[in-house]
Amino acid sequence: MAVHCLRAMVRTILAEVLGVRPDFIEHQLAHAVRDPNGRAYNRTAHLQERHKMMQQWADYLDRLKSIAKAAK
Secondary structure (H helix, E strand, C coil): CCCHHHHHHHHHHHHCCCCCCHHHHHHHHCCCCCCCCCCCCCCCCHHHHHHHHHHHHHHHHHHHHHHHHHCC
């Protein structure tokens, strides 16, 4: 799996499974956030929300690991 594919998979799971706002995901992936005013006026970082998102991601991976262990 290429890194780009992994990033796409993570983005999809964060948005569709964990319900994270797309702009938080885009910031975390270091993508330019679409904004009518452009980056000149949009300098948000959403650090608290991104921290929560990354904790959700870690918890999600832990759940998958637990399920895999239980299936053995």
